[in-house]
Amino acid sequence: MAWVNAIIQGVLTGGLYALFACGLSLMFGVMKVVNLAHGDLAVVAGYVAIGVIAVTHIPVLWSFLIVVPVMALLGYVLQRTMIQSALDRSVLTTLMVTFGLSVVIENGLLQFFTANSRAIGTGLPLVSGSFKLGSQIQIGYLLVVVFAVAVVVLLGLQYFLSTSKYGRLIRAVADDREAAQLAGADYRHVFGIAAALAFGTVALAGIAYGMYSQLQPTTGTDTILLFAFAAVVIGGLGSLWGTLLGGVVLGVAQQIGAQINISNEVLAGYIVFLAVLVLRPQGLITRRAQS
Amino acid sequence: MSEPARASQRGAAPSGLTSDERQRGARREDGASKRPGGERGPEKGPLLEVRDLVVHHGQLRALNAISLRVFPGEVYAIIGANGAGKSTLLRTIAGLHRPTTGSVLFDGKDVTSLRPERRATQGMVMVPEGRRLFGSLSVEENLQVGATYARPGPWTIELVYQMFGWMRERRNQLTAQLSGGEQQTLAIGRALVANPRVLLLDELSLGLAPVVVQRIYGMLPQILAAGLTVLLVEQDVSQALRVASHIHCLLEGQTTLESRPADVTADQVEAAYFGLAGTTMSGSEQ
Numbered sequence: 001m002a003w004v005n006a007i008i009q010g011v012l013t014g015g016l017y018a019l020f021a022c023g024l025s026l027m028f029g030v031m032k033v034v035n036l037a038h039g040d041l042a043v044v045a046g047y048v049a050i051g052v053i054a055v056t057h058i059p060v061l062w063s064f065l066i067v068v069p070v071m072a073l074l075g076y077v078l079q080r081t082m083i084q085s086a087l088d089r090s091v092l093t094t095l096m097v098t099f100g101l102s103v104v105i106e107n108g109l110l111q112f113f114t115a116n117s118r119a120i121g122t123g124l125p126l127v128s129g130s131f132k133l134g135s136q137i138q139i140g141y142l143l144v145v146v147f148a149v150a151v152v153v154l155l156g157l158q159y160f161l162s163t164s165k166y167g168r169l170i171r172a173v174a175d176d177r178e179a180a181q182l183a184g185a186d187y188r189h190v191f192g193i194a195a196a197l198a199f200g201t202v203a204l205a206g207i208a209y210g211m212y213s214q215l216q217p218t219t220g221t222d223t224i225l226l227f228a229f230a231a232v233v234i235g236g237l238g239s240l241w242g243t244l245l246g247g248v249v250l251g252v253a254q255q256i257g258a259q260i261n262i263s264n265e266v267l268a269g270y271i272v273f274l275a276v277l278v279l280r281p282q283g284l285i286t287r288r289a290q291s
Numbered sequence: 292m293s294e295p296a297r298a299s300q301r302g303a304a305p306s307g308l309t310s311d312e313r314q315r316g317a318r319r320e321d322g323a324s325k326r327p328g329g330e331r332g333p334e335k336g337p338l339l340e341v342r343d344l345v346v347h348h349g350q351l352r353a354l355n356a357i358s359l360r361v362f363p364g365e366v367y368a369i370i371g372a373n374g375a376g377k378s379t380l381l382r383t384i385a386g387l388h389r390p391t392t393g394s395v396l397f398d399g400k401d402v403t404s405l406r407p408e409r410r411a412t413q414g415m416v417m418v419p420e421g422r423r424l425f426g427s428l429s430v431e432e433n434l435q436v437g438a439t440y441a442r443p444g445p446w447t448i449e450l451v452y453q454m455f456g457w458m459r460e461r462r463n464q465l466t467a468q469l470s471g472g473e474q475q476t477l478a479i480g481r482a483l484v485a486n487p488r489v490l491l492l493d494e495l496s497l498g499l500a501p502v503v504v505q506r507i508y509g510m511l512p513q514i515l516a517a518g519l520t521v522l523l524v525e526q527d528v529s530q531a532l533r534v535a536s537h538i539h540c541l542l543e544g545q546t547t548l549e550s551r552p553a554d555v556t557a558d559q560v561e562a563a564y565f566g567l568a569g570t571t572m573s574g575s576e577q
Contacts, residue, residue, distance in 0.1 A: 165439060172425045172436045178387060179423040184411035184440030184485060 001136045002259060008137060010255035014231075014248030015147030016212060019205040020224050021231035021243035022154060023198035029238030030174045030194040032091050033083055036098040038202060039225030040105040045071050045206030046215040047109065050118055060121035060211075068203045075199025076192040083195070084188055102221060109217035117219075120210035127211050146208045150247075153201055154240055160197070161240075170194050230273040236283025245284055249276075336399055338363045338520050339384070339415070339489050344393035346376075346383050353379045355544045356393070361489065361537075366511065366521045368535035370528050372564060375541040377524040378420055381493050384522070385417040386410045397489070412440050414488035420497060420524075422478040424466040430477060431462035437481035444486025445517050451480040454513065472503035479507070483514065490514070492523035496530060508534050528564060542566045 024038045035041075048070060049063040058066070078101075086097040121127045130140040161167035173180045173190045180187055209215065209224060227250065235246025250269045257268020276283065337360035346354040354376045361367040371377045382388050384395055386407035394403045402410055411417075425433050434448045452459040455476055466474055475495060482490060496504040504527065511521065511534055525531040531538060532552045540548035540563040548555065548563035561567070 165435075168428065168432055168436055169439065171427055171432075175425040175427050176423050178407075179419060179425065180436065181387075181407040182385060182411055182417045182419060182423075183437050183481065184408050184416075185436070186406070186408045 001134070003256070005137045006255040006259040007252055008133075008139065009143070010252030011248050012139070012143035012147050013251035013255065014244065014246075015143070015150035016205075016208055017227050017231045017247030017250050018150040018244040019146065019153065019201060019208055019247075020228035021235070021247055022150075022157065022240055023201040023205070024225075024228045025232045025235075025238060025240065025243050026157070026194060026198045026201070028232070030170055031079075031083075031087065031191050033087065033094045034098070035083075035198075036095060036225065037101040037105060037220075038098075038228060039220030039223070040102045040109075041071070041074075041199065041220070042202045042206035042209065042224045043109065043215050043217065043220040044105060045203040046120060046210035047113060047118070047206075048203075049120055049207045049210065053120070060124060061126070063120075064204060064207055067207060068200045071203035072196040072200040075195040075197075075202075078199075079192045079195030080188060084191065087191075102225075106217050106220065113217065115217060117214035117216045118210070119214045120207060124211075142211055146212065149204060149208065150244060153204060154244055157197065157201075157240055166190065166193050227269070230269060233283060234273060234276045236285040239283065239285045242283055242285035249284070335363055337361055337396075338398055339522060340396040341380075341384060342394045342396065344380070344383060344395070345391045346379055346388055347391050348379070353544050354383070354390075354541075357541070357544075357546055359539055359549070361520060361522050363520050364515070364518070365536045366515065366523065366534055367537045367539065368531035369522070369524045369539045369541060370526070370531045370560075370564065371541035373526065374543070376544040377526075377541055378493055380541065381417065381491050381522070381524045385415060385491055408440075411485060411487075412442065414442055414486070415491065416482045416485045416487035416489070417491035418475075418478050418482045418493060418495070420493040422474045424474055424478055424481070426466060429463050429465060430458055430469070433466060433477060433481050434458075434484055438484040441484055442486040442488075446483045446486045448484055451484060454510075455480065470503075471499050472507065475499060475503075475507055476510075479510070479514075487519065489520045489522060492521060494524055494526060496525060496527045504530060528560060532560070540564055 020039070020042065024035060027033045027035050027038075045067055049067045052058065052063050052066050053060055056066070082097055082101070083094055086093040126141050126145065128140075130138050132138050161171060169180065169185050169190045170193065172183070173185060173187045177187045180190070205224065205228075206215070209219070213219075227247075230250050231243055231246035233246070234249050235242030235244070249272060253272040254265045254269040257271075258265035260268075339361040341357060341359045344354055344357045345352065357376075357380060359367070359369075369377045369380060379388060383390050386402070386405060386409075390403065394401055396402065397410065397413060397415055402413070402415075405413075425436060428436065431448070434451060438448055452462075457473070458477065458480065461469070466477065469477065479490075479492075479495075495507055499507070508530060515521065523531070523535075535552055538548070538550060538552055538555075538560075539546065540560065542563065543566070547566065548559065
């Protein structure tokens, strides 16, 4: 029964990891940018949520209504300015620029908000409550909700990408930037929209993690970014549903590892990650073939 | 033959179709023959003009002071061998390359510093070499992307479907499932739905069977009937001579011949194309 419990917990945690990963995957898939500040931006979103809740007194759960648009706007602006000018030089430059951004964000947070950890919505029944399945399996409401949010986000992204005008342009620009320009599309604007989408998911990831655990200035790189990378690589680069599968595989591996020995949790996740890199480097789900 | 062919053809004013009466001249010259004299389109200015364009690829000078004027309703063909600079010229006109010096004018306005997408929305739309369809998009989505920033005009996705029935039937397929000719047709359709004023066609015949090339060029009259101007780059000279109202031959980045097809002999074209002695401007070859 303990093993079943581990698997259920792992699957549900996978939803959280998918939230971490889908924005990273989207930005890589569309503009070939590996955003090393991805995790830190999630932490920033969490801090913004804490601030918004403190100032406006809106219910914790609705804070995303403010934080997601704010982060999306930040994503558009960052993409059109810093990231685009790095892209104009080379894709490698974007690595350095986003790494620099990551360092600046972490130290900025340390400077202004200290190294204390902060949580979002402690004491809420949703955050601390759970229900029982049988006698041994206890499932937190929060993980179920986060998993559902992840599925809704992925469905929404897929729907947007496959049916909307800008979704189509995002895919077209990802396929062939120059041909899209010849069709009249300003790829910089399209990149900005893709970044806004990615940052919107980052905001949700930050809030979710702040409720699930605690946020510190370093959480972005030592947890969120690494798990996001692992989920993306396991699932398959550039595949949205791959991030959910990757997140679930990572979560299950961690929980099973923890079941064997609690200190093995993180290690087990990375062993699976390395195994996928060696045995199936393209990831579990590969993108549709291109002409 | 010592005089450059270019000079002998440029200002000459043979009205009507000339003596040697090759069928290729007779077939499509009615548009051009309406205009009196050697100066084309006297009442209207050129729709597209290139002035002294110099383009470098790194250290290499790919184009050397190229000038051309394309008048409304024309089919203007740039011909030349591999590496002559044809595609570079077309890509520079479309905005994908920055010229070192010189300018590109569209409808009298200088567009040299405009980005390609701005040129496209103003009515200069290019069908790039090698089709360059969006591989993860369906046939219909490719057309929809082309129509996203369309100018107002007659072309719609529906009209393209009417012209090419197979496209409607296969609209949900990925472009990789299409044959080369179908892909090229779709690439043209994607450009048409933007309602261009000038259609820039880069090497339509590349990688296609001759019979398919014939069929694709056979569509040109229909396209022109909608009031389009066409600037095309073509390696296949006989094909270009058949459809063009004006030809412009490049050799190693230089203009070697500019004329109406009816006004030149096959020998002159061949000489300009290959740069045979006596016909190039410098005579440095051979």
